[in-house]
Amino acid sequence: MLSKITSFLTILILFACQQESYETQPQLDVNYEKFVLENGLNVIFHIDKSDPVVAVSITAHVGSAREKEGRTGFAHLFEHLLFLESENLGKGGLDQMSARIGGSGANGSTNRDRTNYYQTVPKNALEKMIWAEADKLGWFINTVTDPVLAKEKQVVKNEKRQRVDNQPYGHVYYVANKNLYPSSHPYNWQVIGSLEDLQNATLNDVKEFYNKWYTPNNVTLVISGDFDTNQAKACVKKYFDEIPAGAAIDPITPMPAQLDSTVKVYHEDNFANLPDLTMIWPTVEVYHPDSYPLAYLAQYLSQGKSAPLYQVLVEDKNLTSDVRMYDYNAELAGEMYLNVRAFDQVDLDSILNAIKTGLARFESDGISDQDLLRIKAQQEAEFYRGISSVVAKSFNLAQYNIFANDPGFITKDLEQVLQVSKADIMRVYEKYIKGKPFVAASFVPKGQLSLALENSKQAEVVEETITQGAEEEFDASIVAEYEKTPSSFDRSQEPPYGADPSVSPPQVWEVQLTNGLSIYGIENNEVPIVDFNLVIAGGQTLESTDKLGVSNLVAGMMTKGTQYKTPQQLEQAIEQIGATIDIYAEKENIRISGTALAKNFSQTIALVEEILVSPRWDEKELALFKNEVSSWIQQDAASPGRVAQNTFDSLLYGAEHILSNNLLGTIESIDKLTMSDLKSYYQKVSPSITRMHIVGAINQTAVMKATESLTNTWASKQVTLPNLPGQKRPEDAQLYFYDFPNAKQSHLRIGYPAISSVDSDYYPATVMNYILGGAGFASRLTQELREAKGYTYRVWSYFAGGIDNGPFVIGSSVRTNVTLESVQLIKQILNEYGATYSNNDLETTQSSLIKGNARAFETARAKLLMLENISTYNWPVNYITDQEAVIRNMTIEQIQGLANNYLNSDQMIWLVVGDAKTQLPRLSALGFGEPILIN
Template identity: 60%
Template sequence: MIKKVLLFIAVIFFIACNTEQKEKKTSLNVPFEKFELDNGLQVVLHTDKSDPVVAVELMVHVGSAREIEGRTGFAHLFEHLLFLESENLGKGGLDKMSARIGGSGANGSTSRDRTNYLQTVPNDALEKMIWAEADKLGWFINTVTEPVLAKEKQVVKNEKRQSVDNRPYGFNQQIIDRNLYPKDHPYNWQVIGSLEHLQNATLSDVKAFFKKWYVPNNATLVLSGDFDSAKAKEWVRKYFNEIPRGEEITPLVKKSGKVNESKSLYFEDNFARLPMLTLAWPTVELYHKDSYALDILTEYLSQGKKAPLNKVLVDDLKLTANTSMWNWSSELAGQSQLSIRGFNNVDLNKINDGIKTAFKNFEETGISDKDLNRIKAGLETSFYNSLSSVLGKGTNLASYNTYAGDPGFINKEIDLTLNVTKEDVMRVYNTYIKGKNFIATSFVPKGMKNLALKDAKEAIIKEEKIVIGAEEKFDAKVTAQYEKTPSKISRATEPAYGKSPALSVPNVWNDELANGIKVFGIKNSEVPLVRFNLVIDGGQLLEKMDKLGVANLTARLMNRGTKNKTVAQLEEAIQELGASISVYSSKENITISGTTLAKNYTETINLVEEMLLEPRWDTTEFELIKKSVVGNLRQQEANPTTVTRNVYNELIYGKDNIRSKNTLGTIASVEKISLDDLKAYYTNYISPSVAKMHIVGDVNQEKALASLTNLTTKWTAKEVTIPVFKTPQAPNKPTVYFYDVPKAKQSVISFGAPALAVTDEDYYPATVMNYILGGGGFASQLTQELREGKGYTYGIYSQFSGTKAKGPFTISSRVRSNVTLESAQSVKDIITNYPTNYSEKDLATTKGFLIKSNARRFETMGAKLNMLENISAYNLNADYVKDREKIVNEMTIEKVQELAKKYVNPNKMIWLFVGDAETQLERLNELGFGKPVLLNNTKEEIKL
């Protein structure tokens, strides 16, 4: 398998990285075939027979950099529009087809420089996908009408509110880029554009943009996976050949950012609770030889215990929990950024002084050969991991073809990283960072300007006002009227399926060690990697109510060194194996998770054993972790999404149920937890009697079990009784709750009620029932109505989230503030009518997706690991997927109706809103569920 070849090369060159520094050149060879149609479409084919799936990617060389000032956000708007409809796919376009064919979900993304459309499908649907992608380029634009454009503007604007306007530090990148790049530079504005520009976009603007950029000679099509190349070429030519070539496109000139003098700006952030300092320098564009040295420089300065920035700001000054620095190279220009979020009330001037000290220390010592090779190994492993799925390889091939003009650069670029020298690292520091002009932004909580850098000037952001009825009206259900684009072939009929791939369930082995550890494994030799999870049951369930957060602190501290290794030494030991290991906690367990090269599997498990059995219990690290957690909790207080999650859990489970509590704890509880509390938790509850090991990868059962010998003999079992917290029943009547976040540009909603445990007989049938309601993405009624029909939201979902205990059924979304009531009314109508309007077509769509998607269910190691975790956690058969197929095949409309009535009742639900009470609270009286309960009173003058 090509994957195995790739990772074998990774092993070889990881070893090479630890030898004497000399020029390195990989023999990496990702095979591909490239050809070009007469109309200029460039096509790249890569075959990989390891799974019966194909990734299809269409990359168009247009991003926000190809826009003009005053009409920003168009490229991203088109990413949305092209999924909606085309002349031959009809309304719903790729999204509807994806549900029917069992695809991963039609998806896309927009950057400064390109827009891509991608998904992985069972290989029997390849011709369908080629037909559909051709329809986007040649038979799409006529379907864009005034109502379609008006609706999608609202969706994109909601995405901007969600990702920028309504989140902490959301405006930071906008402020940096508009000062780092001159006004006439195409990186001066953000990819998502501005609300004003989006609203001002006319239909003629949009059509002109499409005509110029969405042409075959500006696009790359990549097919990657299990398919017949000759047949694929035939289909590509059949469906794409007659699309006319567009006008010739002149490449944009590479142009770096320009900072004539350093500039310092501050912003009082409505959603920030901690101060954050960011510094940004202009650097170099994509594929410039210096970009690879900058990647290494920025990682060395900020990542890990030995990083110069962390030594000063975390360990010495104790101003922050971590630092982050990265290099961002785009097609035309690049930038390096350093961002540090301080602890509560930290003066950003002190952080700035610490940065200067760290830089000075680096100037004196530079980077060692050992650290250089360690970082190279990590970057190399990351590169190969990006090629470990057919979709990953497809995206890489498309990107190299688009930016470098050569998909074969996939076999060359890693050499540019491997050949970076110590001198290169210091040279790029001196060239782009040391003493150079930069942009500084100080983001501080409202009313705390005093924490910003001295002499910083206020950054002005034009924020949206919340006005009821401010958005234009449209009817997205109106059918577009247009004259169909002619074609030389019949395109109106969707191509037939190819030969159906058979469901192949991986072979699972299992065993139980002498001390009680249950072990589950899947041997998978496609790549020479091993992934594993050691899951120890308990987690927060074993905490006391006055010491919430102990499990989380225990897990975090287990990452910080061992009895015989400092934090830095442990980090180095892990990285030298080309591995990653992390310990983390959740509501129900503590997990040690890792990935390693197969040849280093046993050595990696030895480190896991050391971390598990010999924690360092370092008091300094303990105090730093506590400060970090407290900082996270403070920030959560102002983040509408985390506020919603915390409040909703308390309403679902009740204040006295530990399942309602934040796994981080509370500020009060964390501050009073001692190191002895962690030791007591570890001693009493970290036991093999409640542990399960899951192993997937290029290691057989014998070797996997042999690696656990020391854990068997050294880790003594003890009895651990995990408390059972009974989940309340669904409420007998609906209640509306409101949590006020003043000036919020969106309302975050969570509607639901206690429902089912995974082990309940109805659980999986209920998830099948929910597919068309809100679990099926664009196939769901909630998405079709609130996003596609009304433009109220960027996304809305419903799900059952039980574990071994009953969990809630929840409908969740973020809607624009001025349609908070209207959104809730739409949800209420949909779930009220769902049992009666569920149709045979809905059932067929559900069955088609859930059965056909099994072809790609086990493509990745992560998917296989998840399978093992399900088997061990819920005592499932190894072929439980086949059991679930039977449930799907036997599902009826009557059964769907019965389940919907039983578990999705609007009159027995909690209706939680987190948003701006001043403008939205009183309106919710109209929902018909009684007077809303205000959970926090930020403004005494609010009257119901």
């Protein structure tokens, strides 16, 4: 649940502006209303009637920076607790209610300085959400018990293992901040904290934290979407007014980091396969005037073909495939990060020397007017792309209100973004980077310490020891006993729904060009952006076993210049008009995905056309890209999650099936592929097997005009898609184990080849799976493995569908020392699912899926998915209505029949990726024979 909300990139507002020049301040009409209750609660309303939904978010001005020493990670732990229960919502809290009312799923995030809680719901459930959020703020703390706290500690510790301890380079930020800030600075520790501190948290700590920080005068409530402001205001006052204010909270002033000299540290990473260097310079807090040119500086130095650091490290010296640089600004301080993951066996001192060369090149050449305008065009486009959902709008209204003391700060924020000059960029470079001390963290594979920077000292990193039975036992189901918090009215009665919103699919148009290209579109004028994709059938399925990875290379090379533009010229042409064009291979497709400012759509499509019909096939770029892909493959091998997915694919499809292979290929296959192989595959890239989907502020006439040239320039070719062999589920279950020494978690993949999306059972089976593992926090797998046992942070199940028989999959990563217990519990849930499926389960499924259709078309991404479903499976435009009929008519007997047919644990593949020396011997107790050790 950790996340990072940055400033203008996800800004929220409605406005109309056509900018004549980046030097001219745009006129913004910020649509919001703010009022403050007597208890200090800040309330902000934003109206957006484009969809019948409303987002409700609560943001508390407290994050890890307000924690006590020895209780690091407490703000984030508390975020978890606040979802679980309150006096009037009862057990399950917002998670259970969300499933009933068709919400997006209650969620939250914690950073250094704030914690937020949010959900998007159908508009008729607004009063329910206001009631629920008020209950959390005023009627929560009595429901927290020692067993509940013990369970949630395990969940958060699992999250830390998943995000940090069990990941390559997972400790980089810990090492960086420990060496950048003194122990007295609140940014010295990580938001997620340490395992020891989390374990030491007590019930008294929880109560003290809640009473101090979760008070109305430290909280901002934002409601964004389609609602009546008078009714909403009355509800807010009814449910929040009587919550008492807390003690006044003193503001914190900025505390920038201070380094007297450069600090070099190293860490031998148990999971890393490649050496990695991260450099960190102290910078400024959020909204500081210098933060804007620092963002430009980071982008110019590192991103793209014209970036000095990219030119030196990637193209000139071939030390890496990528350079990342970014400025992170928080309430008290900021940090500039520069990260380079080097190729195998590259000494990080050579990386540092190359960085110095790149910076010297920037000092000499500066930044051109063209590059400055290019970056500003990207900023404008990113701005529009960040305001497409009501929940994103609510995030940013709260962000501005808390950290700029003004929800309408957007005007000043955007002004400062667009008024950055070349002089500003050079000024902040000289002030914060040039010749200034920094922290340099060298992360190297085990046994390769010689690759770390010279004169580095060992970083202090706490590694967890795997101990069987180390965690305490608890029973989180115990109901707390307490005297209810008084109220002036009966809060135990959940408010009724409002009037049902009217939901209808957006209008879809469809045409087919004479070259066979099918185009599907939806006009949507909420923001002046167009989202589009082209889905070209084939992907990995058109490869042969002796040309593994060729589809990925073709996709990557298509953006490496054209016959008329060098790679750098093509990149600049795309960025100059504020567009994005990405091309990548998938198992069954090659996908071209992009966005454009509506006014620049025709120019963007002209570039797509040039990419499609006139690839450059540059040998130098191919060599660079092959190095990059080989690096990705090495990194895949170091990630337990990627190993689990790739290994599961090989078990699902079998060694002879093309889809059993890594989409990237192997290092050996990539090395052997030639430009001739790529050109041969490219002959299968044809409009006759391509579907184009377009959503945004553009009508059919304008689209047809923009794509008219494609009819003549992109010639149709006859392509025969392979008839892949059908895969059958195993006759008997088989358990496999992939050894990942010293893994802190075991990654689980369980399933079998199931059904395609055009099978008559596909959607009914998806409905059946909702309560099993598709309902998020309300699903049985989550309730049992996470909420009851604390074994995992996340668990899920789904039917993948697709043109061919997609798999049924259960996935999770669990605490290493409960690997056996976790798979035993999953097996039990599967075996009992049909027999224990209840009327309440069916009612929850029907209510959630039907009411949730109010959100079905809210975002551009959702509309694109709708178009893809129509074009791929030949579904009708109103297929949502047909699916609703399936849901309404579903019976328990049908659910049970589907469960008996599709959830047979004795006919599944069971894969565990974890620490063999401690877990492999235990797994024979699962009942599927001795596990097969794969590696």
